Amino acid sequence: MKHIVLTLLLILSSCKSEPKTETVGDKEIDPTVHAMWHSFTESYLEFKKEELPDSWYFHNTKEDADRLATLTLNGKKTAMTSGLHTWYKEANADLPTVGTKHIVTDFEGKARAIIKITAVDTIPFNKLSKEGAAMDMGSNVEPLKKWKKAHWDFFSSVMAEKGERPTEDMVIVFEKFERIWP
Template sequence: MEQTQAVIPQPVASFWQAFLAQAGLPEHTPLYETFAFGDNEADSSALAALVLAGRKTATASLAWEYGPDRPLPRAGDYSLVIDWQGKPLCVIETLRIDLKPFDHVDSAFAAAEGEADGTLASWRELHWQYFERVCTRLGRQASPGMIVVCERFSRRWPALP
């Protein structure tokens, strides 16, 4: 399935263009999405800080959040991370996508997410709470078997020091 070009909000268009120029990529390089982490400002700021520090190299979402209008990301897709107010922070590239039931997410993935103490136990606790909120919004019921989209990524720009 062919993915469509994300609409680039005007406030971040110059950031995206600067990334393309720095990376030597053509202007028509597709942008998968522009997004802020989490579902509230405090979590968004904390998660973005982990990415900017190089500690967070993975993120998780529910398969139920995707569909015909929002296909799953694929290896090689670029996304632009913004803060809660819409300010561009960095560009990440998807490296790998794995679909796993919630209760099959492993400790290596939990550590790559870089949150809390990096353990699988803390990952499960934090993500269960988050996924319950997502499920409520989607009219779904959280369960240990719900499919999690485990995305590994690399921060591409600005480069880590």
Template sequence: MENRSAKHMWGDFLEAHPEFASTKDPDTIQFFENENDADRHSQLALNRTKTATSFSLLGIQHRKESLPKIGSFLIIVDGRGNAQCVVRILSSALKPWFSITEEYSRRDGFDNLTQWKNTYWDYFSKQLSPFGRTPQESMIVICVSFEKVYG
């Protein structure tokens, strides 16, 4: 783990929960690319208001990343890379873009589905652009639910 703040938080978590000492080091994630959105959404996760996040399946495939695994941990960082909390993945579902619900958008930290769609359309556009791809209404979204376990 390269992020010092995240490494420190993970060490503190393991001290409090030694039963997870053999667990693989978690990935560190920042919600969105700009500092304001990252700060806002990391605070929502810290306050347990945000209990979900979303990924583009196509983006993960092009970057050759692994799919989020149920039971694994993530360290959420703010817009400056400071660790805010540790979360554990509860579920991960593949859903077409057009099937995302208002309820899910609220769990992902948004006031409504329109706001969620506008934000993620822009975010996925930036992520897919280097691969010559663009978001589509039929694209698959990885809908991840999590719970804050530390921080």
């Protein structure tokens, strides 16, 4: 199960960009990530001593990653589903923390926005509201239907690796965030 959690985290947090100047573990960081963080901390000196936040892109395709980064930058995407609650338990990992900052990138790893987690909820898959789905999808056009299909398909494929199947009442971790830069 740790493999599944690591796979999910890599999908959510990997950057694929050129040129690279620094690596953290096996992850290469685009120079725009450092530049964005520097600009932010120069404008908000109270964060100057904070370490560079994790940088990552949404989803696992260029089209989706770039689209979701743009929706975040435009303030339309204000939430994300970060996985199943059981994955955190099995990995003995803490749930995301309110106040944590992340740098959202496009698929190539170019920094697009800095977000801060404002709320973390654990809710059954079938209890996510239309409003929550709209915040995650960044759209008001059939958001719940689209959210359910996209996430059901993802959870199905990941869980199949362990011979498991998703259920309507599986508990998800749902994070709300605000864009704080630019």
